Amino acid sequence: xxxxxxxxxxxxxxxxxxxxxxxxxxxxxxxxxxxxxxxxxxxxxxxxxxxxxxxxxxxxxxxxxxxxxxxxxxxxxxxxxxxxxxxxxxxxxxxxxxxxxxxxxxxxxxxxxxxxxxxxxxxxxxxxxxxxxxxxxxxxxxxxxxxxxxxxxxxxxxxxxxxxxxxxxxxxxxxxxxxxxxxxxxxxxxxxxxxxxxxxxxxxxxxxxxxxxxxxxxxxxxxxxxxxxxxxxxxxxxxxxxxxx
Amino acid sequence: xxxxxxxxxxxxxxxxxxxxxxxxxxxxxxxxxxxxxxxxxxxxxxxxxxxxxxxxxxxxxxxxxxxxxxxxxxxxxxxxxxxxxxxxxxxxxxxxxxxxxxxxxxxxxxxxxxxxxxxxxxxxxxxxxxxxxxxxxxxxxxxxxxxxxxxxxxxxxxxxxxxxxxxxxxxxxxxxxxxxxxxxxxxxxxxxxxxxxxxxxxxxxxxxxxxxxxxxxxxxxxxx
Numbered sequence: 001x002x003x004x005x006x007x008x009x010x011x012x013x014x015x016x017x018x019x020x021x022x023x024x025x026x027x028x029x030x031x032x033x034x035x036x037x038x039x040x041x042x043x044x045x046x047x048x049x050x051x052x053x054x055x056x057x058x059x060x061x062x063x064x065x066x067x068x069x070x071x072x073x074x075x076x077x078x079x080x081x082x083x084x085x086x087x088x089x090x091x092x093x094x095x096x097x098x099x100x101x102x103x104x105x106x107x108x109x110x111x112x113x114x115x116x117x118x119x120x121x122x123x124x125x126x127x128x129x130x131x132x133x134x135x136x137x138x139x140x141x142x143x144x145x146x147x148x149x150x151x152x153x154x155x156x157x158x159x160x161x162x163x164x165x166x167x168x169x170x171x172x173x174x175x176x177x178x179x180x181x182x183x184x185x186x187x188x189x190x191x192x193x194x195x196x197x198x199x200x201x202x203x204x205x206x207x208x209x210x211x212x213x214x215x216x217x218x219x220x221x222x223x224x225x226x227x228x229x230x231x232x233x234x235x236x237x238x239x240x241x242x243x244x245x
Numbered sequence: 246x247x248x249x250x251x252x253x254x255x256x257x258x259x260x261x262x263x264x265x266x267x268x269x270x271x272x273x274x275x276x277x278x279x280x281x282x283x284x285x286x287x288x289x290x291x292x293x294x295x296x297x298x299x300x301x302x303x304x305x306x307x308x309x310x311x312x313x314x315x316x317x318x319x320x321x322x323x324x325x326x327x328x329x330x331x332x333x334x335x336x337x338x339x340x341x342x343x344x345x346x347x348x349x350x351x352x353x354x355x356x357x358x359x360x361x362x363x364x365x366x367x368x369x370x371x372x373x374x375x376x377x378x379x380x381x382x383x384x385x386x387x388x389x390x391x392x393x394x395x396x397x398x399x400x401x402x403x404x405x406x407x408x409x410x411x412x413x414x415x416x417x418x419x420x421x422x423x424x425x426x427x428x429x430x431x432x433x434x435x436x437x438x439x440x441x442x443x444x445x446x447x448x449x450x451x452x453x454x455x456x457x458x459x460x461x462x463x464x465x466x467x468x469x
Contacts (some may be wrong), residue, residue, distance in 0.1 A: 011337050015421040018331035023304060026324055031315075036307050044300020051292030052420055058285030062278040063261060069274070070264050082268055089263075093256035097286075099293050102253065103424035104450070106297065111431055111442040154392055161385045170384045170447035177454040178423055180415040183257075212415055216454070 012053040016045050055099065056182060068190040075194035080141075084134050087191060091133035091215065094187055095126035100178040108171055116171075124226040125175045128219030133188065136214035140195045140202060146210045153217040160224040168227035175223050176216040188212055250291045258283060297424050305428025313436035318379060322372050328426070329371035329453065334364035338416040346409045353468055354406075362464045363413045366457030371426060374452035378433050381440055384448040391455045398462045406465030414458040418450055426450065 027035055035041055067090070073079055074086045095101060105118035105125075139149055161169055192211040196202035265271055273279055312321040333339060343359040377387055399407060418426075426449045434446030 014335055014337060015332075015419055018335050019301075019304070019328070019421065019425055022324075022328050022331045023308060026308070026327075030320060031311050035304070037303065041300045041304055044296045044298070044303070046300075047292045047296030048300055048421060049296075051289045051294075051296055054285045054289030055293060056289075058282040058287075058289055060282075061285070062275060062280070062282030063257065063286070066261055066265065066274065066279065070261065070269075073269060074264070079268070082264075086264055089260045093260040096256050097253045097290070099290060100418070100420045100423040102290075102294060103297055103301075103420075104427050104447075106294070107302070107424070107427045107431055108443070108447070111435070111446065116443075151396075154389075158385075158389055161389070166383075167441070167443045170444060170451070173384060173388055173451035174427070174447045174449075177418055177450040180454075182420055185415070213411065216415065 008057060009049070009053055012049050012056075015052075016049050020045065052099065052182075059183060064186055067187045071187060071191040072194040075191060075198050077198060080198075083137055083141075083195070087133040087137045088130045090187060090191070091130040091184070092126045094184045095129040095179055095219075096122055097183055098179065098181045099183075100181045101125055101175070104171075104174055104178050120226070121171075121175075121223070124223045125179060125219040128175075128222035129179050129184065129215045131222065132214035132216075132218030133191070133211060135218070136211040137191070137195065139210065139214075140192070141199065143199075143201065146213070150213060150217065153214075153221065157217070157220050157224075160221060160228070163228060164224040165227050165231050168224060172220045172223035172227070176220045179215050179219050180212055184215060185212060188215060246294075247287070247291055250287050250294070253290060254283065254287055293420075301421070301424040302428045305425045306432035309429050309432025310436050313433060321379075322375060325371040325375040325429075326368040328429075330364045330368035332419065332422045332425070333367040333417050333457075334360055336416065336419050336422075338419070339363055339413070342409065342412055342416055349409075350405060354465075358464070359409075359413075359461070362460050363417060363457045366413075366460035367417050367453050369460070370452040370456035371449060373456070374430065374449040375433065377448065377452075378430060378440060378445050379437065381445055384451070388448075388451055388455065391452075391459070395455070395458055395462075398459060398466075401466055402462040403465050403469040406462060406469070410458045410461035410465065413461050414454045417457050418453050422453075423450055426453070 024035065027033060070086070071090075074083045101122055102118070105121045108116045108121060109118040135149065139146065164172070188211050265273060308324070312324065339360055340356075343356045343363075346354050346359045347356040373387070377384065402410065427447070430449040431442045431446035434440040434444075435442040437445075440446070
C-alpha cells in the first residue's frame with residue numbers, strides 16, 4: 001500500500017522534474033538569478049503533483065472500473081440502443097472535469113478579465129467531445145471509413161475559421177489538444193474497444209483510436225460555433241456578450 | 246473554491262450513477278470505493294488548481310517576461326525547444342506508447358528512438374509556435390497547413406506506423422505541460438508590443454499535438 005503510494009507519487013513527480021530542471025538551468029545559467037517567489041512556486045508545484053496524483057488515484061479506485069464496465073455493457077448488443085446517449089453524456093461529463101482544460105480555461109478567463117468565462121468555454125468544449133463521441137460511435141456501428149469523417153470535420157474547421165471571431169481561433173485549436181487527457185482517454189478507449197469487440201469485423205486498435213480523434217476534432221467546431229453565435233447575439237443585443245472582448 | 250471543484254466532478258458522478266441505477270438497474274459494485282475515490286478526486290483537483298495559480302502559471306509567465314526583457318530571440322527559441330523536448334521525453338504515457346511501438350514493430354523501432362522522435366517533434370512544435378507569436382502570424386495558416394502536410398505524409402508512411410503516429414499527438418501534452426506552455430505563450434504575447442494575449446498567446450498546445458504526428462511518420466518512412 002505505502003509502496004504503491006510512493007511509486008505513484010514518484011511517477012507524477014517525474015512530470016514536474018524536467019520543468020524544474022530546464023527552468024532552473026535557464027534561470028541560473030542565462031538570467032543569473034533564482035526563481036522568483038520560490039516560497040510560493042515550490043509549494044505550488046507540490047500541490048500540482050499531489051493534486052494530480054490524488055485525482056488519478058481517486059478515479060482509478062471507483063470511477064474508472066465502473067465506467068469501463070458500463071462502456072463494455074452499453075456496447076453489447078443487448079443495450080446498444082443506449083450507446084449513443086451514453087457516449088454523449090460520458091463525453092460531456094468527463095470533459096467538464098478534465099484538469100488540463102480547466103487550466104487553459106482559467107488562463108483564458110484571466111487574460112480577458114472575465115470576457116471569456118471559463119465555465120461556458122469548457123461547456124462548449126465538452127459539448128464538442130459529446131457530439132464527437134456520438135458521431136464516432138455511429139461511425140463504428142456503421143463501419144464507415146474513419147478518414148472521410150475526419151476530412152469532413154477538418155473542412156468544417158477551415159470554413160469556420162474563415163467566419164469565426166479572430167480572438168477565438170487559437171483558443172479553439174488549443175481546446176482540441178487538451179481534451180485527450182487524464183480522465184477522458186481511458187473511458188473513451190474502453191468504449192471504443194468494447195464496440196469493436198462486440199461488432200463483428202471491427203478492429204479494436206483502429207476504432208479505439210478513432211474515437212479519440214473525434215473527441216479532439218469536434219471541440220474546435222463547437223468552440224468556434226459558440227463564439228460566432230455569441231457575437232451574433234451580442235450584435236442583435238438580445239443576449240449578453242459571450243466570449244468577445 | 247471547493248464548491249467549484251465539486252461542480253466540476255458532479256456531471257461524471259451523475260452520468261455513471263444514472264446509467265448504473267436507472268438503465269442497467271444494478272447496484273454499485275463498490276460503493277465505498279466510489280465514494281472514497283470521489284473525495285480524493287475533489288481534493289486532488291482542488292489542490293491542482295491552487296497549484297496552477299501558485300506555481301505553474303507564475304513560472305511560465307516569469308520565463309516569458311524575462312525573455313521579452315532580454316530581447317534575445319535565439320535563446321528564447323533554444324528555451325522553447327528544450328522545454329518541449331524535456332517535458333515530453335520523460336512523460337509516462339509516452340513511455341507506454343513507445344513500449345507498445347517497440348513490441349509491434351518487432352524491434353525495428355526502439356523504445357528510446359520513438360520517445361526521442363516524439364520529444365523532438367514537441368520541441369520543434371513549441372519553437373515554431375513561439376516564432377509565430379513573435380512574428381504575429383495568424384495561427385490557421387500553420388495549423389491547416391500542418392494538417393494538409395499530415396494528409397500527404399500519411400499517404401507515404403508505412404501502414405504500421407500511422408496509428409502510432411496519430412496516438413503520439415495525443416499523449417504529448419501532459420496535464421503538467423499544458424498550463425506551463427499556455428502561461429508561456431500568453432506571457433510572451435502580452436509582453437511583446439502589438440501582440441494580443443488572446444489572438445497570439447494561445448496555440449502552442451495545438452502545435453504540440455500536430456508536429457509529433459509528422460516527425461513520427463517521417464521517422465517511420467526512414468526506418469522502413
